[in-house]
Amino acid sequence: MLNQESIWIKQGKKTNYQTLNQDISCDVLIVGGGICGLTSAYYLRDQIRNIALIEADTLAYGASGRSTGKITSQHGCIYSKLLKKHGKEKARAYYDANEEAITSIRAIVEEHEIDCGLCEKDSVVYCMSVDKTKEITDEMNALDELKIPYEIIREGELANVRLGIRFKHQAAFDPYRYCKGLAKLLKDSGVHIYEHSPAAAFEDHSVIVNNHKITYKQMILATQFPLTDPMHKYAVCMSPYQSALAAYDKAEPLKDQFISVDEPTRTLRTFNTENDTLQLAGGFEHRSGIDTVKMMRELMHCLDLQFHQEPLCMWTSQDYVSADYLPLIGELSAGVYFASAFNKWGNTNGTTAGKLLTALILKEKSIYADLFDPNRSTLFMNTKIINENLKTANEFITSKLMQTKQLLPEKDEACVTKLGTHPYGLYRSLDDEIYIVDLICPHMGCTLHFNNIEKTWDCPCHGSRFNIDGTIIKAPAVSSLSCEKIHWKTFTDSGNTIK
Numbered sequence: 001m002l003n004q005e006s007i008w009i010k011q012g013k014k015t016n017y018q019t020l021n022q023d024i025s026c027d028v029l030i031v032g033g034g035i036c037g038l039t040s041a042y043y044l045r046d047q048i049r050n051i052a053l054i055e056a057d058t059l060a061y062g063a064s065g066r067s068t069g070k071i072t073s074q075h076g077c078i079y080s081k082l083l084k085k086h087g088k089e090k091a092r093a094y095y096d097a098n099e100e101a102i103t104s105i106r107a108i109v110e111e112h113e114i115d116c117g118l119c120e121k122d123s124v125v126y127c128m129s130v131d132k133t134k135e136i137t138d139e140m141n142a143l144d145e146l147k148i149p150y151e152i153i154r155e156g157e158l159a160n161v162r163l164g165i166r167f168k169h170q171a172a173f174d175p176y177r178y179c180k181g182l183a184k185l186l187k188d189s190g191v192h193i194y195e196h197s198p199a200a201a202f203e204d205h206s207v208i209v210n211n212h213k214i215t216y217k218q219m220i221l222a223t224q225f226p227l228t229d230p231m232h233k234y235a236v237c238m239s240p241y242q243s244a245l246a247a248y249d250k251a252e253p254l255k256d257q258f259i260s261v262d263e264p265t266r267t268l269r270t271f272n273t274e275n276d277t278l279q280l281a282g283g284f285e286h287r288s289g290i291d292t293v294k295m296m297r298e299l300m301h302c303l304d305l306q307f308h309q310e311p312l313c314m315w316t317s318q319d320y321v322s323a324d325y326l327p328l329i330g331e332l333s334a335g336v337y338f339a340s341a342f343n344k345w346g347n348t349n350g351t352t353a354g355k356l357l358t359a360l361i362l363k364e365k366s367i368y369a370d371l372f373d374p375n376r377s378t379l380f381m382n383t384k385i386i387n388e389n390l391k392t393a394n395e396f397i398t399s400k401l402m403q404t405k406q407l408l409p410e411k412d413e414a415c416v417t418k419l420g421t422h423p424y425g426l427y428r429s430l431d432d433e434i435y436i437v438d439l440i441c442p443h444m445g446c447t448l449h450f451n452n453i454e455k456t457w458d459c460p461c462h463g464s465r466f467n468i469d470g471t472i473i474k475a476p477a478v479s480s481l482s483c484e485k486i487h488w489k490t491f492t493d494s495g496n497t498i499k
């Protein structure tokens with residue numbers, strides 16, 4: 001049972017802001033209404049008079065409303081990697097930026113009395129298997145070198161933990177309520193918010209949205225992936241990863257929140273509702289568009305063993321990981337800024353991005369500008385990620401040349417077929433309608449894969465996603481797939497040879 005909505009979205013009420021239906025102009029245009037876009041608007045609102053924020057769907061309906069809601073500077077075993085790749089000063093600066101972000105979120109919630117269940121929680125990264133203990137000890141050594149405070153958790157101290165590291169005084173919240181709270185105060189401050197208003201085409205200092213033109217002086221792309229990247233340089237140094245989460249009721253409250261470094265990775269936390277304690281469990285990260293079914297099977301198997309009960313809901317989410325483990329926050333081209341690759345830790349990294357982008361737009365100095373500079377050289381030097389991306393690209397070239405076996409899809413299933421060498425996806429609905437979509441992703445021309453769990457067409461290269469009728473649900477693509485709908489009987493009666 002997979003829901004399109006997270007527990008946060010399911011429990012909350014969706015926002016209902018106006019849709020753009022006229023030409024407008026603004027000083028700063030923010031594209032994307034997740035935590036990054038909303039936080040950027042928050043910090044800019046007192047400095048810039050005319051801000052517009054456009055969201056393709058409803059606010060925080062993307063990754064921000066689907067996260068685990070942890071607010072922490074402990075990002076798995078990131079510090080040993082950062083120390084090795086970037087040295088002591090930068091690794092420590094990453095910690096400081098994230099600790100500052102925790103303080104900022106607390107301050108925003110307190111000052112504006114945002115009702116989002118914010119609470120203090122310690123964070124634990126741990127391993128269950130023996131062969132992962134080295135990863136944890138390496139992380140401890142890095143933390144010692146960086147003078148980052150932590151506690152050791154030894155075997156027997158906590159159930160299932162062989163070795164772990166605890167960061168004290170971290171936090172957690174309901175990310176959806178937080179984003180909605182931010183949006184409300186932005187609206188009250190005069191920020192113009194538009195929902196169901198996707199940026200569909202980019203021109204010089206203007207964007208086409210719902211067939212109307214927004215003219216801007218400066219623009220922030222808070223869309224998880226830079227939508228205007230003419231050289232496609234970020235397509236090689238960022239990769240999309242997907243994970244799944246499930247929510248259970250009647251849980252025992254846990255003092256800590258957990259992430260494991262085992263394979264597959266696991267994440268766990270509890271949170272209190274009015275009458276109950278709910279538990280969030282999941283993880284099982286995998287490269288988007290590849291192995292989704294395998295991941296879901298493994299996840300369901302593990303969750304069944306652990307919880308012996310049906311989850312209240314289950315959902316997936318996606319985030320980008322950069323080649324050198326640091327987010328990308330900065331200027332993309334003159335007057336266009338972006339923030340991406342929060343490496344699955346966007347509550348703090350997205351908050352840092354909001355503050356840093358504000359500083360850059362206001363031409364103020366920030367000690368974090370160099371650290372997150374999207375033009376830094378280290379970004380283009382990780383052969384593992386870049387090779388992975390090139391391998392995916394190769395796979396597509398090969399798949400384009402191969403003749404796909406022509407299959408007859410069962411109900412609620414899909415198959416791929418070709419007209420010449422051009423791939424098309426056929427999805428057969430429960431009521432026997434066939435949806436035929438062009439499988440070439442409008443973003444960069446990769447071939448889409450069918451995600452049989454969520455019934456979507458997903459791009460394994462850069463993470464764009466489409467409904468079975470071709471409508472876009474996830475950037476970086478900005479347009480939908482062409483789609484023909486035809487009844488199954490008409491389709492087969494017309495002598496179609498696809499069998």
Ligand SMILES: Cc1cc2nc3c(=O)[nH]c(=O)nc-3n(C[C@H](O)[C@H](O)[C@H](O)COP(=O)(O)OP(=O)(O)OC[C@H]3O[C@@H](n4cnc5c(N)ncnc54)[C@H](O)[C@@H]3O)c2cc1C
Pocket residue numbers: 031032033034035036037054055056057058059060061062063064065066067068069070071072197198199200222223224227241242243244245316317318319339342343344345346347348349350474475478
């Ligand atoms: C399973 C999972 C669990 C996670 N848990 C945590 C956690 O516990 N703590 C943590 O810190 N991080 C967590 N993360 C990471 C976090 O969810 C993300 O890093 C963060 O939400 C990204 O925020 P964002 O604003 O950049 O993106 P989003 O929230 O995705 O916002 C981008 C918005 O841009 C919109 N958009 C895209 N294209 C267009 C367009 N053309 N026009 C207009 N709008 C557009 C989208 O609709 C979307 O709403 C988790 C990630 C995953 C996958």
